[in-house]
Each structure stands twice: as C-alpha cells, then as structure tokens.
Amino acid sequence: MSEHTQVKMTEMNYDADRPAAENPVKIMDLSLRDGHQSLFATRGRTEDMIPVAELMDEVGFWAVETWGGATFDTMHRFLNEDPWERIRTLKRYFKKTPFSMLLRAQNLVGYRNYADDLAEAFVERAAENGMDIFRTFDALNDYRNFETVVKGIKKAGKHFQGCICYTMTEPRLGGDVYNLDYFINKAKDLESMGADSICIKDMAGLIAPYDAYNLIKALKENVKAPIHLHSHFTSGMSPMSHLKAIEAGVDIIDTCMTPYAYRTSHAAIEPLVMTLIGTNRDTGFNIRKLAEINEIFEKEIMPKYKHLLDDSKVSIIDINVLLHQTPGGMLSNLVNQLREMDALDKIGEVYKELPRVRRDLGQIPLVTPTSQIVGIQTVNNVLFDDENERYKMITGQVKDLCYGLYGKTAVPINADVQKKALKGYARGEEPITCRPAEVLEPELEKAKEEIGDLAKDIDDQVLYAIYPVTGKKFLKWKYGVETPPKEVLPRTMEDVKKDDELVKKA
Amino acid sequence: MSEHTQVKMTEMNYDADRPAAENPVKIMDLSLRDGHQSLFATRGRTEDMIPVAELMDEVGFWAVETWGGATFDTMHRFLNEDPWERIRTLKRYFKKTPFSMLLRAQNLVGYRNYADDLAEAFVERAAENGMDIFRTFDALNDYRNFETVVKGIKKAGKHFQGCICYTMTEPRLGGDVYNLDYFINKAKDLESMGADSICIKDMAGLIAPYDAYNLIKALKENVKAPIHLHSHFTSGMSPMSHLKAIEAGVDIIDTCMTPYAYRTSHAAIEPLVMTLIGTNRDTGFNIRKLAEINEIFEKEIMPKYKHLLDDSKVSIIDINVLLHQTPGGMLSNLVNQLREMDALDKIGEVYKELPRVRRDLGQIPLVTPTSQIVGIQTVNNVLFDDENERYKMITGQVKDLCYGLYGKTAVPINADVQKKALKGYARGEEPITCRPAEVLEPELEKAKEEIGDLAKDIDDQVLYAIYPVTGKKFLKWKYGVETPPKEVLPRTMEDVKKDDELVKKA
Ligand SMILES: [Co+2]
Ligand SMILES: [Co+2]
Incomplete structure (x- = not known):
C-alpha cells in the first residue's frame, strides 16, 4: 500500500469560501431516498423534505438522491403521495443540484421485469418530471437488463450511471468469481454501453478499506468514466473504505446528513468534510x-x-455481514422465517446450506430480490430435504431464475438443479438465453385499457401499470373516489406529543 | 501523504488460527470501563461483566480497561459495589489479559488533587488488588501532577502509560499552542519520566485522520515507547483516524465490543479486524x-x-465537536445551564465568549474538569459582564486555577484576570509555581481517624479518604449498619420485562 498519492496536503484554510481544491471529492447526498429507506422504512414524506430543500441546494452536492428504489412503492401505497409529484415539488426548491434516482433496470421501481414498452414510458416520464441522473442496477449484473432503460435515458439526454453490485464469495475481495477482473470487466461493459459514470454499489457494506483501495485504483486505471462509491455503513467499515477509496482516486462518494446516517444507512458527510480540509480533495463544503x-x-x-x-439492538453495526458476507437484513429474515416455523434450532444448518444453494444457483449477488430467492430456498432445503433427495421443494422464483427470467448468472447454474427446477415449468423446460425482457409481451396499452378513466394522464397510467392493485387504490384516493384510510395520514408533531406523554405515564 | 508504507498487503488467510502478522496492531478493549461510562452513565455492574469475562480473555487483547475513571465513584455511590472488589473478582476470570485503569494523576479517581500520602496509598492498593497498567492523565498536561503516582506505579513494578490530552485551538491540529511540537515535547517529557507507553488521549473525538497520521508519524520518529491512540467516536472521525494512525505505525488502538461502541464511545473492534486481515498489521483476532x-x-x-x-437525538454523532472543537457534552451542558436561567437566547454570545475565556485562562485543554471550569465562567461572563467590567463573577474553580492549584497552563493566564481572581483569595494573592500537591497537607491519617472502625482495612480507608460522604454511606451498607436504598439495587431482566409491558400498553 505504498502509493497513496492521490491525497496531498495543501494549505489549511477553514473559511467557508476557501478556494476550491485541485480535485474536490464530489458528494451525492442520500438522505432523501436511501437514508430514510434504510432507517425509517422508506416512510419519508415530501412535506418533511421541503423545510431543508433550499438549504441543501446551497451545499454544493454533486447530486441529491430523491427518488426511486422503494420510494415509488411506499409513497403511493403507504403515504397517499403521488410519486411523480415528489420530483416536481422538490424541483421547485432544488434549483441547482441535480436529482438522482435508483432505477432497478428492467424492474424499474418494482420487483419484476416489466415489458420494454412500459420501461420506455417509465424512463421518459421520470426524465420529463425532472430526474437528471439514473443510477441503474441489476441484481445479477446482467447488463442486457439495462438495454431498454439506457436507450431511454440517452434519448432523454440524461446521465446514465451504471452500477456494479458489489458481492463476494470469500470474506474479502477475491476468489474465482468476484475478483478484481470481474469488476474491471463489468466496468468496461458499462463504459461501452455509454455510462456517464460507474458506481460500485455495496448494498450490504461488504467492501473492506484496502479492497476499496485496490478496486478503485484498478477501475481508475481501466476506465475513463468517473467512479462513484456507494457503501452502506452496516458492517462499520464504510468510513474507512470511503477514505481509502478517496486515496485511490475515487471521484464521487455517497453520504447522508447526520440524522439519516450510520446504522444500515451510510456514513455522515460532516466528518468527511473536516477530514479533507487542507488537502487537494477538499469537498469545499461549509460545515x-x-x-x-x-x-x-x-x-x-x-x-x-x-x-x-x-x-431491537443496542449495536448500531451488524457483524453478521463480516461473518457471512450477506446483507444485514437477509439473515434476520431467515431467523424470523425459522422462528415462525418453530425451527430456530436449524439456524446452524441454514448458515452451512446458504453458500451451497448460492453456488448451485450460479453464485448470484445477494441483493434484492436475489437474497430472498437464495434465502427462502435455503430454508426449504434445510426443512424438507433428506439424504435421498435435495431440492425437494423448489420455489417459483428459483424456477424463474433457472429458466433465465432474471438474466445470466455469474457462473452456470448447477445442471441437475436446473433440470429439476424446470421439470413441468409452465413457460417451458428449456431455459432461455436471450435478454429476459424479450420473452415479455408489451403491457402498457393493456394497462391503459384496464384502468380507463381513473387514470387522468400518462403518469397515472404508468403508476397503475407498475402497481396495478395498490396503484388503482391510490388513484381512487387521489381523485376522491375513495377516502384514504387513517393509516396513510402523516404523523404530526401533535401525534408525537400525545404518544410521548402516554409512554411517560407508563 | 505519499509514504503510507506501514501497512503492507500480505497473504489472505481467514483461518482463526492463521499465523501471526509481522507487527500486529495491539488492541485494548474499553467496553468494561469507558464503554459503559460513555454510553450508560458508568452504570455497568460486575455481575454483568462476568458472563463474558472468560471469553474476552481468549480474544488476545493487549489489555482490557476495567477500572478507574468514573467507575470508582459510581460503583460505591450508585451501585452499592465495592470498587476494589471488582478488580479482584474480574481477575479470577481474566487469567491472561492485563488490566488497565484510567488514573486521573493526582486527582486519582476523584475530582480534586489529593495529598501525596493518599495518592501513594491509592496506587499501592490498586496494584496490590490486581491492576497492571496505569493509564495516567492530567487535564492540564502538567506532568508534575504525575510525579507521585508514577513513583508508586514504578515501585509496584507496574506499567506506566503516560497520556497527552489531545486538544486544539484551531479546527485542526496546528496553531501557536497545540501544534506538532507541543505533542512531541510532551511525549519526550513522558519518556524521560519512564513511560512504558504513551497515549494520545482524544476524549472529545477531535483528532482528524490526516492529523492522526502526521502526529503518530512524528511521535514514532521522536520517541521509542509504544504509541497508543484513544479517540472517541463522537465526531464520527475516529474509524478513519484509527486507520491513518495504523498506517503511520501506531502500536496500540482502543476499541469497544460492538454493543458498547460508537455514539460518544469508541469505534468497534470487528470492522477493524476484518480491515487488517491480509496485512502485516493483522490483529490476529477471531471474528x-x-x-x-x-x-x-x-x-x-x-x-x-x-x-x-x-x-434525545436520532444522530449518533455530534458535529458540534467539528464546529467548536469542544467535547460533545460541554456544549449541551452550556445549553442546559442557559435554559435553566431562561437565557437560551444568549447561546450565540456564549459560543463567541468561550474561546476568549479559554485564552484568558491559558488555553487549557477542554477535558474534565477544565471544560466545566471554562464553560461555567463563560456563562457567567455572558450573563453578568457589561461594557465597563469583564469577569464580574469569577467562580471558585477559576480562582483555584489562577492560583496554580490545577498546575501550569499551556500559555500564561491573562495577568489582569489572574490579579482580579486572586484579589482576597483565601490561600493568598500571589500564585504558586510549585507542583500543586506540594501545598497540600497529608490527609490519609486524618481520614483513618475520622472513619474509625467502620473501615475494616486499608481499602476501606482509602475509599473513605477519597469520597468521605458517599464513602461513609457505602461502608455502612457494606457492613450492614444501614440498609441500602432500592435505587442502588440492580435492574433485573424481570424489571426489564415489566417496563416493556407497561410501555407496550401505552
Ligand atoms: Co443503498
Ligand atoms: Co475516553
């Protein structure tokens, strides 16, 4: 580690309007999307973003993440908020800072592959409503799932950020599959697709500081596009990984404002600002x-x-991430599943079976939805298999994966498991090798017909097409056909006071 | 920053019994002292340390901090626990790992300078009861306050760790007072006093990563004793500062077990263990x-x-540390003080007055008790001074400081303030320049007489001598003369369940 030459000490200057550094680290703030998605069940409301929006616009962020991921779902389902309206509203306050969204590639802001016509319409509408940067990822890092949305992003003249989901099979970067070459090749793929920037998306907080250093250094040597690091705090390593990434020359780092930081979210911006003052990578921000x-x-x-x-815990980090290289939430989900089935004593077997199932299923990254796919199948194997037969109960999602509906796995799926999974599978027993969305029929026109006059414009129609059941319910609230239930109303400071008093009395 | 040559990549090996690294980072665990002092008001009970003690003994810590600081006070006052007994009890479970205590130099484990005879007896008893490492600090970094206890530590053949309180007058390391030279000179002073190791004691979490790098590097070049870094997480910088200190060659780092980590405590050990695997500084610990x-x-x-x-806050860091270079608790104390006096609108003036008062009082470090001394005088000045007169209300502690009772300040005290403070001061109007304890009469024999038969041994007598009021009360509980009140009884899991149910019902 002898070449940390990217950070050089310069003159100390604490003024708010100090001259810009030679190569400032650029910062994307995630408070308004990943921050509340990680800490507060994605329940952040637009009205609670407005009081800080103009101030945040003045900070100098490279971008603010305001949309996408789970927000589209929770907004219309739990908050009685029109997701499209959030972009337009916040845009009135953020006059300078670009907006970024998390786009699940062909899954858009949902949990399945949507047809190309719907994907095209979605991207067009997001761009039209004010989205600037489309951070795009696919759970399998199969970039064929990017093709349709990237065409749309480019057509709208917007910024295409391509993600590489960071995942491992060993406790640290390396091994046969997810080694330095894997990430370099993926970055080159993204560059050749026209990526305006490339993001290492470390959803689980797995990337260790010296691995971040080596990875970013290799990427900077191999691709020209700016490199962006997204690493959750979950394991406690991310502040160190941020710094080592900066020392390796990373261009952009993701952070949160302090109240939205740490735990399963991201490290805070303020300590990093102080750290970099007096160097050539000074953010230039005013603390x-x-x-x-x-x-x-x-x-x-x-x-x-x-x-x-x-x-539920005093600890604010989850060291299971370090022990099992799995996302924080994944193991607690498994524990809950076992508990419900009164089989918590099998947790040791589950830990052993999990890497085997993952290997059988092509060493796929563990990220939504693949972490659930691997997790549930693992529990099934532990509960139902016996010495004579493995994979006795194969889930529908595993069958879809074996068919090729999610895309291409990192290594081939175990042939026996695949064959067994596809036996009698409705779409066919022979897996597809084409881009998954190619087997999907167009769906937007059909959705338009179904929802009819309840949808007043294309935004309503796209919302309904992505979320037919909850989308329809939302449109009824929106247009006064039905009264929204009490549960979707905002919690007010009055409610807070009342609850606090009740607890105090207890 | 081009010479980070202290950390070199070696071979990756994830085995629990992997070969030792070339120069492992040594770790002191603070969970059982600073951890609960920082997070749980020093209320940790011995019975809650025993369940993990044997396991912790197996980890391979350089030492575990188990005693000193505020524990002596809270144990006998609030927990009905004999402080001396904790050392002896834990020692039965920790068979290999040395014990460390935080010793407030001539203040021992209290809040004033004690006479030499008592200081000698205290150190002797601590060593006799099982203490191995005496981490010694003085709020003014006046090492004349170390003389008596160091003599005792050396006489007992124990490890003397000398601390340099880390403090600043600028947002980062530097300026006229607390610059690199200051710390190098202090380290040399400690070495010439026979320090077995030297600790940078960053109580407030002020040290920024590149300052830690430069400071540790300079210390390694100038002194031979092992260098130890103690940096609280409060500002959010410490995980990064740890790593840069390691890259500069630091020998020992302080961390906590995860549930006792972060917030105003210390970074956790587990992410650091994972970070260093595969390097020449691997801790060798089994995650x-x-x-x-x-x-x-x-x-x-x-x-x-x-x-x-x-x-009270969702944020787990306190960025006031970054804004004002003051310990996290200090500003909230000031706010509370102003609120009680219905003068919260003066907080802006307090922020402005604070550095002036500190300068007048000799730019002393802000650490217990000097942070309180500076803080209260600042509030007094803001509330009572007018354009004609400054320092209208001088506190008794400021008078003591001006007299020289705490020791020598970093720069001379403002002569006018000093003169005003000492006008009519009972001990005399001329400040002393000798070692502060030299003006104190011996006190142990008098204390022995006072407490008489209620003290059964020298440990009881020393306890009473340090804490006469609460010490006497404790001895009455200990020997059944009085029944301890309900408040000092431990909270049981039964209590926990009952409280949880009440809150659920609310
Ligand atoms: Co994320
Ligand atoms: Co401390």
Missing part, C-alpha cells in the same frame, strides 16, 4: 451550513420518524 | 469469537442498560 440543516432535521423532522428506527 | 461475546452482551446484558442510552 456550518450542514449543521444548520441537521438542526432542522433533528428538531422538526426526526420526532415524526424516530419510532420507525429499529431499536 | 467468530467476538461475535459470540457480542451475542451474550446483546441478549443478556443490554436489556438492563438500554434505558440509559441517550436517545
């Missing part, structure tokens, strides 16, 4: 301005969301 | 063993302490 924003968040916004924080 | 300990802590111990966590 006092950040403090002002935090104070508003803490005083006016956090009381409404605090009850959503997971306080 | 699975650490996970096992954490699970016991979370399941059996944390439920009893959780209610003591400060949950």
Whole structure:
C-alpha cells in the first residue's frame, strides 16, 4: 500500500469560501431516498423534505438522491403521495443540484421485469418530471437488463450511471468469481454501453478499506468514466473504505446528513468534510451550513420518524455481514422465517446450506430480490430435504431464475438443479438465453385499457401499470373516489406529543 | 501523504488460527470501563461483566480497561459495589489479559488533587488488588501532577502509560499552542519520566485522520515507547483516524465490543479486524469469537442498560465537536445551564465568549474538569459582564486555577484576570509555581481517624479518604449498619420485562 498519492496536503484554510481544491471529492447526498429507506422504512414524506430543500441546494452536492428504489412503492401505497409529484415539488426548491434516482433496470421501481414498452414510458416520464441522473442496477449484473432503460435515458439526454453490485464469495475481495477482473470487466461493459459514470454499489457494506483501495485504483486505471462509491455503513467499515477509496482516486462518494446516517444507512458527510480540509480533495463544503440543516432535521423532522428506527439492538453495526458476507437484513429474515416455523434450532444448518444453494444457483449477488430467492430456498432445503433427495421443494422464483427470467448468472447454474427446477415449468423446460425482457409481451396499452378513466394522464397510467392493485387504490384516493384510510395520514408533531406523554405515564 | 508504507498487503488467510502478522496492531478493549461510562452513565455492574469475562480473555487483547475513571465513584455511590472488589473478582476470570485503569494523576479517581500520602496509598492498593497498567492523565498536561503516582506505579513494578490530552485551538491540529511540537515535547517529557507507553488521549473525538497520521508519524520518529491512540467516536472521525494512525505505525488502538461502541464511545473492534486481515498489521483476532461475546452482551446484558442510552437525538454523532472543537457534552451542558436561567437566547454570545475565556485562562485543554471550569465562567461572563467590567463573577474553580492549584497552563493566564481572581483569595494573592500537591497537607491519617472502625482495612480507608460522604454511606451498607436504598439495587431482566409491558400498553 505504498502509493497513496492521490491525497496531498495543501494549505489549511477553514473559511467557508476557501478556494476550491485541485480535485474536490464530489458528494451525492442520500438522505432523501436511501437514508430514510434504510432507517425509517422508506416512510419519508415530501412535506418533511421541503423545510431543508433550499438549504441543501446551497451545499454544493454533486447530486441529491430523491427518488426511486422503494420510494415509488411506499409513497403511493403507504403515504397517499403521488410519486411523480415528489420530483416536481422538490424541483421547485432544488434549483441547482441535480436529482438522482435508483432505477432497478428492467424492474424499474418494482420487483419484476416489466415489458420494454412500459420501461420506455417509465424512463421518459421520470426524465420529463425532472430526474437528471439514473443510477441503474441489476441484481445479477446482467447488463442486457439495462438495454431498454439506457436507450431511454440517452434519448432523454440524461446521465446514465451504471452500477456494479458489489458481492463476494470469500470474506474479502477475491476468489474465482468476484475478483478484481470481474469488476474491471463489468466496468468496461458499462463504459461501452455509454455510462456517464460507474458506481460500485455495496448494498450490504461488504467492501473492506484496502479492497476499496485496490478496486478503485484498478477501475481508475481501466476506465475513463468517473467512479462513484456507494457503501452502506452496516458492517462499520464504510468510513474507512470511503477514505481509502478517496486515496485511490475515487471521484464521487455517497453520504447522508447526520440524522439519516450510520446504522444500515451510510456514513455522515460532516466528518468527511473536516477530514479533507487542507488537502487537494477538499469537498469545499461549509460545515456550518450542514449543521444548520441537521438542526432542522433533528428538531422538526426526526420526532415524526424516530419510532420507525429499529431499536431491537443496542449495536448500531451488524457483524453478521463480516461473518457471512450477506446483507444485514437477509439473515434476520431467515431467523424470523425459522422462528415462525418453530425451527430456530436449524439456524446452524441454514448458515452451512446458504453458500451451497448460492453456488448451485450460479453464485448470484445477494441483493434484492436475489437474497430472498437464495434465502427462502435455503430454508426449504434445510426443512424438507433428506439424504435421498435435495431440492425437494423448489420455489417459483428459483424456477424463474433457472429458466433465465432474471438474466445470466455469474457462473452456470448447477445442471441437475436446473433440470429439476424446470421439470413441468409452465413457460417451458428449456431455459432461455436471450435478454429476459424479450420473452415479455408489451403491457402498457393493456394497462391503459384496464384502468380507463381513473387514470387522468400518462403518469397515472404508468403508476397503475407498475402497481396495478395498490396503484388503482391510490388513484381512487387521489381523485376522491375513495377516502384514504387513517393509516396513510402523516404523523404530526401533535401525534408525537400525545404518544410521548402516554409512554411517560407508563 | 505519499509514504503510507506501514501497512503492507500480505497473504489472505481467514483461518482463526492463521499465523501471526509481522507487527500486529495491539488492541485494548474499553467496553468494561469507558464503554459503559460513555454510553450508560458508568452504570455497568460486575455481575454483568462476568458472563463474558472468560471469553474476552481468549480474544488476545493487549489489555482490557476495567477500572478507574468514573467507575470508582459510581460503583460505591450508585451501585452499592465495592470498587476494589471488582478488580479482584474480574481477575479470577481474566487469567491472561492485563488490566488497565484510567488514573486521573493526582486527582486519582476523584475530582480534586489529593495529598501525596493518599495518592501513594491509592496506587499501592490498586496494584496490590490486581491492576497492571496505569493509564495516567492530567487535564492540564502538567506532568508534575504525575510525579507521585508514577513513583508508586514504578515501585509496584507496574506499567506506566503516560497520556497527552489531545486538544486544539484551531479546527485542526496546528496553531501557536497545540501544534506538532507541543505533542512531541510532551511525549519526550513522558519518556524521560519512564513511560512504558504513551497515549494520545482524544476524549472529545477531535483528532482528524490526516492529523492522526502526521502526529503518530512524528511521535514514532521522536520517541521509542509504544504509541497508543484513544479517540472517541463522537465526531464520527475516529474509524478513519484509527486507520491513518495504523498506517503511520501506531502500536496500540482502543476499541469497544460492538454493543458498547460508537455514539460518544469508541469505534468497534470487528470492522477493524476484518480491515487488517491480509496485512502485516493483522490483529490476529477471531471474528467468530467476538461475535459470540457480542451475542451474550446483546441478549443478556443490554436489556438492563438500554434505558440509559441517550436517545434525545436520532444522530449518533455530534458535529458540534467539528464546529467548536469542544467535547460533545460541554456544549449541551452550556445549553442546559442557559435554559435553566431562561437565557437560551444568549447561546450565540456564549459560543463567541468561550474561546476568549479559554485564552484568558491559558488555553487549557477542554477535558474534565477544565471544560466545566471554562464553560461555567463563560456563562457567567455572558450573563453578568457589561461594557465597563469583564469577569464580574469569577467562580471558585477559576480562582483555584489562577492560583496554580490545577498546575501550569499551556500559555500564561491573562495577568489582569489572574490579579482580579486572586484579589482576597483565601490561600493568598500571589500564585504558586510549585507542583500543586506540594501545598497540600497529608490527609490519609486524618481520614483513618475520622472513619474509625467502620473501615475494616486499608481499602476501606482509602475509599473513605477519597469520597468521605458517599464513602461513609457505602461502608455502612457494606457492613450492614444501614440498609441500602432500592435505587442502588440492580435492574433485573424481570424489571426489564415489566417496563416493556407497561410501555407496550401505552
Ligand atoms: Co443503498
Ligand atoms: Co475516553
């Protein structure tokens, strides 16, 4: 580790308007999307973003992530909020800072592959409503699943950020599958698709500091597009990984404002700003301005969301990530599943079976939805298999995966498992090798017909097409056909006070 | 920053019994002292340390901090526990790992300078009861306050760790007072006093990563004793500062087990273990063993302490540290003080006055008790001064400081302030320049007489001498003269369940 030459000490200057550094680290703020998705069940409301929006616009962020991921779903389902309206509303306050969204490639903002016509319409509408940067990822890193949306992003003249999901088979970067070459090749693939920037998407907080250093260094040597690091705090390594990535020359880092930071979210921006002052990578941010924003968040916004924080443990990191190289939530889901089936004593077997199932299924990354696919099948194997037969109960999702519906796996799926899974499978016993969406029929026109007049414009129609059941319900609330239930109303400061008093009395 | 040559990649080996690294980073675990002092108001009970003690003894820590700081006070005052007994009890479970204590130099484990005879007796008894490493600090970094206790430590053949309190007058390392030379000179002073190791004691989490790098590098070049870094997480910088300190060649790092980590405590050990695997500084620790300990802590111990966590904010870092270079607790104390006086609108003036008062008082480090001394005088100045007169209300502690009772300040005290403070001061108007304890009369024999037969041995007598009021009360509980009140009884898992049910009903 003898060449940390990317960070050089310069002159110390603490002024808010100090001259710009030679090569400032660019920062994307995630508070308004991944922040509340990680800590508060994606329940952040637009009205609770407005009080800080103009101040945040002044910080100098490279971008703010405001949309996509689970927000589209939770907004219309649980918050009685029109997802499209959030972009337009926030755009009125953020006059300078570009918006970024998390796009699940062909899954858009849902949980299955949608047909190309719907994917095209979705991207067009997101761009039209004000989205600037489309951070695009696929759970299998199969970039054929990018093709349709990237065409749309490019057509709209917007920024295409291509993600490589960071995953491992060993405790650290390396091994036969997810080694340095894998990531370099993926980055080259993205560059040849026209990526305006490339993101290492470390959903689980797996990337260790020196691996981040080596990886970013290799990427900077092999591709020209700016490199962006997204690494959750979950394992506790990310502040160190951020710094080593910066020392390797990373261009952009993801952070959150302090109240939305740490735990399963991301490291905070403020310590990093202080760290880089006096170097050629100084962010140039004014810490006092950040403090002002935090104070508003803490005083006016956090009381409404605090009850959503997971306080089941005192620890704010999850070292299972370090032990099993799995996303934080995945193992607790498995534990809950076993508990429900009164089989918690099998947890040891589950830990052993999990890497075997993952290997059988082509060493796929463990990320939504693949972590669930591998997890549930693992539990099934432990509960139902015997010495004579493995994979006695194969889930529908595993069958879809074996058929090729999610895309190409990192290594080939175990041939026996695949054959067994596809025996009598409705779409056919022979797996496909084409781009998955090619086997899907167009679906937007049919959706338009179904929803009819309840949808007043194309945004309504796309919403319904992606989420037919909850989308329809939402449109009824939106247009006064039905009264929204109490559960979707915002929690007010009045509610907070009432609850606090009740607890105090207890 | 081009010479990060101290960390070299070696071979990856994930085995629990992998060969030792060339120069392993040594780790001191603070969970059982600073961990619960920082997070749970120092309320950790011996009975809640025993379930993990034998497992912790197997980890391979350089030492475990088990005693000193505020524990001596809280144990006898709030927990009805004999402080001396904790050392002896834990020693039966920790058979290999040395014990470390935090010793406030001539303040021992209290809040004032004690006379030399008492200091000698205290150190002798601590060593006799099982203490191995005496981490010694003085709020003013005036090492004349070390003289008596160091003599005792050396006489007992124990490890003398000398601390340099890390403090700043600028947002980062540097300026006229607390610059690199200051710390190098202090380290040389400690070495010439016979320090077996030297600790940078960053109580407030002020040290920034590249400052840690430069400081540790300079210390390694200038002194031979092992260098130890103690940096609280409070500002969010410490995980990065740890790593840069390691890259500069630091010998020992302080961490906590995960449930006692982060917030105003220290970064956790587990992410650091994973980070260093495959390098010449690998700790050699087995993460699975650490996970096992954490699970016991979370399941059996944390439920009893959780209610003591400060949950007034969602943020787990305090960026005031970055804005004002003051310990996290200091500013919230000031805010509370102003609120009680219905003068919260003066907080801006307090922020401005604070560095002026600190300068007047000799740019002393801000650490217990000097942070309180500076803080209260600042509030007094803001509330009572007018354009005609400054320092209208000088506190008794400021008078003592001006007299020289705490020791020598970093720069001379403002002569006018000093003169005003000492006008009519009982001990005399002329400040002393000698070692502060030299003006103190011996006090142990007098204390022995006072407490008489209620003290059964020298440990009881020393306890009483340090804490006469609460010490006497404790001895009455200890020997059945009085019944301890309900408040000092331990919180049981039964209590936890009852409280949880009440809150659920609310
Ligand atoms: Co994320
Ligand atoms: Co401490």
